[in-house]
Amino acid sequence: MRVKICGITQPQQATAIASLGATALGFICVPSSPRYVTATQIRAVVTQLPDNIDKIGVFANAHIQEINQIVQDAGLTGVQLHGDESPEFCYQVRKNFPSVEILKALRIRSLDHLELAAIYAQYVDTLLLDAYHPQQLGGTGKTLDWAMLEKFHPGTPWFLAGGLTPANILEALSLVNPDGIDLSSGVEIQPGNKDLNKVAELFQKLGSRE
Numbered sequence: 001m002r003v004k005i006c007g008i009t010q011p012q013q014a015t016a017i018a019s020l021g022a023t024a025l026g027f028i029c030v031p032s033s034p035r036y037v038t039a040t041q042i043r044a045v046v047t048q049l050p051d052n053i054d055k056i057g058v059f060a061n062a063h064i065q066e067i068n069q070i071v072q073d074a075g076l077t078g079v080q081l082h083g084d085e086s087p088e089f090c091y092q093v094r095k096n097f098p099s100v101e102i103l104k105a106l107r108i109r110s111l112d113h114l115e116l117a118a119i120y121a122q123y124v125d126t127l128l129l130d131a132y133h134p135q136q137l138g139g140t141g142k143t144l145d146w147a148m149l150e151k152f153h154p155g156t157p158w159f160l161a162g163g164l165t166p167a168n169i170l171e172a173l174s175l176v177n178p179d180g181i182d183l184s185s186g187v188e189i190q191p192g193n194k195d196l197n198k199v200a201e202l203f204q205k206l207g208s209r210e
């Protein structure tokens with residue numbers, strides 16, 4: 001299973017988290033976030049990481065030119081669209097970057113909202129389900145109703161996100177069968193400062209399932 005740890009700001013923490021077993025690291029390119037990092041800061045982290053780690057930039061309602069610039073300057077291998085981007089916009093990003101993984105985050109309010117997944121699945125490589133929060137775009141620590149996702153099979157790979165922690169990950173995975181998981185605030189001391197003990201605990205819990 002893919003494991004993405006998001007909201008990375010510090011190079012030493014990135015390499016430690018990769019060594020612990022993360023397959024992907026996420027960098028928040030949303031200026032209003034307390035976890036925001038510039039392309040220069042991301043590049044400083046990315047150059048320290050092994051090639052097999054996915055380096056994913058998280059954007060929300062950004063202009064396509066800005067995404068283009070940051071992908072190139074930072075050396076990203078993936079783009080996560082976490083705002084209100086339309087399927088057409090996702091398709092434009094996909095066309096601009098054929099060799100970059102495009103992920104669309106859906107902030108799920110209700111069962112009806114899950115129907116959007118089938119539409120977006122046609123235009124992106126990967127979906128990511130996060131919990132809806134009326135004031136914040138992401139990194140909220142709010143969980144989804146996992147039972148609602150027991151039969152979720154969108155026809156494209158997908159990540160489960162939203163309020164996952166070392167304490168609740170096994171319960172979540174007993175109900176849901178995603179291709180990957182994505183954690184941010186659940187493995188933090190404060191926004192952008194990751195708690196390596198919690199990350200280690202996460203991988204220990206995941207290891208206990210095998």
Ligand SMILES: O=C(O)c1ccccc1N[C@@H]1O[C@H](COP(=O)(O)O)[C@@H](O)[C@H]1O
Pocket residue numbers: 006007026028030033034035058059060082128130137138139140141142161162163164182183184185186
């Ligand atoms: O983390 C942020 O600050 C953020 C800001 C804007 C868009 C997305 C953001 N983070 C994403 O939120 C989810 C879940 O986070 P959490 O585990 O509930 O804290 C994750 O996909 C992050 O990429």
